[in-house]
Amino acid sequence: MKFKSINIINFRQFSGENLLEFSVNDEKNLTIIHAMNGSGKTTLLQAFNWCLYGKMKLPDPDKIINETIFQQLEKQSSLPVSVIVVASHEGIEYTIDRTRRVSKLIDGTAKTFSETFKISYIDSQGNSKIETMESAENIINNILPEKMSAYFLFDGERIKNLGENSAQARKDISTGIxxxxxxxxxxxxxxxxxxxxxxxxxxxxxxxxxxxxxxxxxxxxxxxxxxxxxxxxxxxxxxxxxxxxxxxxxxxxxxxxxADAFEIQEQYKQKNQHFESLTEDLNDLLYPGKKTSKPSFPKTYTKYTITKLLSLIKDDVILNLDTSNISKEAIAGINAEAIDTIIEKNLCICGRKVGQNEKELLCDLKQYLPPHDHRVLVHGFKERYLEKLNNIEEVETEKQQIVDSYFDKEEKKQTTFEEIKSIDRKLTQITDIxxxxxxxxxxxxxxxxxxxxxxxxxxxxxxxxxxxxxxxxxxxxxxxxxxxxxxxxxxxxxxxxxxxxxDTTIEKKKSDIHKKLNDEVNAVFSSASHKKSKEVVIDSNYNYKIRDKYTGSEALSEGESIITSLSLISAILKIAKEQAQTKKNELEATVEYPLILDAPFAKLDTAHISGIAPLLPKFADQVILFSIDQQFKGIVEESVKHVIGKQYEMTNDEDKKVFFKELGEE
Structure with missing residues (x-):
């Protein structure tokens, strides 16, 4: 089947009659429709689906009528919404007409009054025929089966999804097979x-x-x-x-x-944690807990202050604690009571018995020890005092370290706070994921x-x-x-x-088709891709990957994803046609398939466009291609201009009414 024309009447964005004719020339099988996003491309695809198969996904089916036309319609009146497709198949021209009559109720709402579906044609014997409803549906399904329709009508979103190797994409391919x-x-x-x-x-x-x-x-x-x-x-x-x-x-x-948003959120989280940690450290320096052993300002400055005071009164202390005349016999850290205990027990602190001579020496020593002589105590105090003064450099260093630590942490805290504010500004511009x-x-x-x-x-x-x-x-x-x-x-x-x-027959058919699918996909992919070392590998569950033939490494760029999607579309259509042609050969009939495609050139680089553009007209017997003008000009146009049979510009006005302007045959 080839589409000769479509006439869209009061359907969705199309008000009044909108006739669009397509090229059916075998040599120039390409029809180009230049259309910007939002101009009605999706609605045009919906018009084909609705006319041929009655399929229309709308929240409210009654809103199929053009909104502007409906607003102008008087209450308790009705208007037809029609899509009429003229198609040729095996020398017979079919006029396919689906019409829904929509009424405007007294409350201003839309209501479907009736729907008709008919096909009119002249058969091979020259007889005029009109088939309606179920009979008409059977004719369509014999020519262009509804279950295969998804592989003749491709919008941009579906092409993108097919190339993402998602569960839906795998289901799409599996269903097609x-x-x-x-x-x-x-x-x-x-x-x-x-x-x-x-x-x-x-x-x-x-x-x-x-x-x-x-x-x-x-x-x-x-x-x-x-x-x-x-x-x-x-x-x-x-x-x-x-x-x-x-x-x-x-x-x-x-x-x-x-991904950037998640990374920024992680940075925000880490910076806040760091800020809280610095705040806690500074609090510990200023207000330490009773049981903490960490250095702090109160402890360090108390020690520093005491040491400073001791150093200030050093001369007076040394003068008043003069012990220069202390006996050399005196022993620091021991008193007379200890000597009495040793003599009484007759046992030295080392565990050896004390003899008579030792007792006499000990008794002589007692006169130089407290409480008989306090000079040895004063000497011990003086020694410890001087030792403290000798540690003043350590105290000075400790004091300086804690001061440096405080200002360092305070500076880091301020820096972190500024970083948090900066990240917070970024977060206001991105989505929390x-x-x-x-x-x-x-x-x-x-x-x-x-x-x-x-x-x-x-x-x-x-x-x-x-x-x-x-x-x-x-x-x-x-x-x-x-x-x-x-x-x-x-x-x-x-x-x-x-x-x-x-089971055996099905498995054999699946295996044969699976191999055929791999071969056909790679035939298109290798022609379209500028990296000739890469291949598409499709497993039995229709997962696919792009693999380097020599290194085995796997990677998939956005451009390769789109090329793979288009390769799959081409392969499925070719296999479907071959399978259908095998059955038709017995009847000496010819199978022709159309393809309506929203070209995804925006996602492709120059090399990929150069590779895929010349192949698109070969995907099917008739190709109707949507393209944004600036994406079409240049490489694409040069690659396909020799096969363009019809070319249109599709625009809409402020009321969203769609217009077609034929640009002339190339």
Whole structure:
């Protein structure tokens, strides 16, 4: 199918009739629509989707009518909202018309009155035909299947998402492959066999008085019920996990966009902690606690003051404490009472007995000791006094150190305070993302828990299926004794063989398509990328990575992400066309696919644009490309001007009304 034209009437931003014709020339298959962001590109894509498939995502479906036209509409009157697409397919021209009549109620609100869908055409015999509703939908799905429509209509956001290797992107690719292979048909047949036919056949097996067979049948029924419950739970958990994975990826993206914000918040936190620590240190210097052993102003200055006072009265103290005439026999630190104790116990402090001669010497010593002679005490005090004075330099140093420490900490505190104010000003200009980290951690825990639960349930299912296989073998053995049961058992075995054939066929098709997808993606990627050493590697779950062929290193730039996305679009369309053409070959028919694409040139550097621009017209039989004018001029225009069949400028006025201006054929 190729689109010849679209006429949009009173639809969303389009007021009145808006006719747009597209190039259907095989040699010039490219139609360019120059459109700025917000000019109505998304609405144009919506118009195609609504006309062909009736799909429209609006909070209020009744607001499909152009707002300006609706405001001018009289109450209790109605107007049609229509999108009419003219398309050609295998030599037949189809006019596809979807119209919704919208009324303005007495209270001024919009209400859909009716909706019609019809296709008119002239068949190969020259007969005029008009098909409506279900018949018309069947015609569309035979030509351009709804399940594949997502791969013919691409807005900029979806191209970006597809290139991000997100859960949604993987689902997008997986869904495309399943639709190409019609895996839903295989899945439906498998479900019928597993969930309907085989249980029905088992229900027809009669125990006929066999207790063992009766027990086996009941046990089988219970296992199937448990398997069904587990599968329902797994399906719901998998859905939850997909949503969580998408949420986590979005949060990672938000966090990466605000990485600077998080770093600044961490700096703010650290600086505040440092400020508080300095404040606490300064308080300890000025107001120490009773039990603290840290240096402080009160302790240091008390010691310093006392030492200074002692130094001031040094001369008077030395003069008044003159002990120059103290006997050399005197011993500092001992008194007469100690001598009496030694003599009385007849035992020296060293533990040796005291002889008579020693006693006489000790008695002679007593006269020079307190309380008989106080000069030795004065001498001891003088020695300690002078020792304190000798330490004055240490006290001076300690005092200076604590003063320096105070002013150093005070200066650091002021500097930190200024830094905090500076960071605080930055924080007012950015988004606080600390909550995003917490939210991500919470979702990651939930994600892990649900994955763990799935693992447990899948393990249970494996054990249950092993038990089921054993029970089925027992039932097969027990049913051999009656002809009727034997027939049912043979039918069951035949159905199981069919399931195995289906599984094998699907896995083979998936494997072949997976290889084909890798090859086709890399064919486009290698042509578009200026780094020829890189390749795209897609695993069986449709995760992909960009890898250096020689070093094995992995990296993905924003430009490569967009190139990979476009490569995937091209590959899926090509594979879909090949698969459809294989079926059509029997009817000697030709498959033609269109592609409507919002070109993402803004995200690409010059080298990538030079690589991808010449390839875009080759993605499909007909390509309709949206592009911002300044992105199109230059490399893109030079690369594709020889295949441009139609070219338009799309603008809107102050009332958001959209206008098309044809720029002429190139």
């Amino acid at each position: 399943k639709n190409i292979l019609n895996i839903d048909v295989y899945d439906s047949l498998k479900v019928i066999l597993e969930r309907k036919l085989i249980p029905l056949l088992h229900s027809q097996i009669k125990s006929e008085g066999s207790e063992k067979l009766d027990t086996a049948i009941n046990a089988r029924s219970l296992i199937l019920q448990q398997l069904d419950r587990n599968e329902i739970t797994i399906k719901q958990l998998s859905k939850d996990i997909d949503e969580l994975s998408e949420d986590i990826e979005k949060l990672n993206h938000q966090i990466s966009l605000n 600390s909550h995003l980290h917490l939210l991500k951690q919470e979702k990651q825990r939930t994600y892990d828990d649900k994955n763990k639960t799935i693992g447990i349930l899948e393990h249970q299912n494996t054990e249950l299926k092993n038990k089921l296989e054993k029970i089925d073998n027992d039932i097969s053995l027990y049913t051999k004794y009656t002809n009727e049961n034997q027939k049912h058992q043979e039918s069951i075995e035949y159905a199981n063989d069919l399931i195995k054939i289906l």
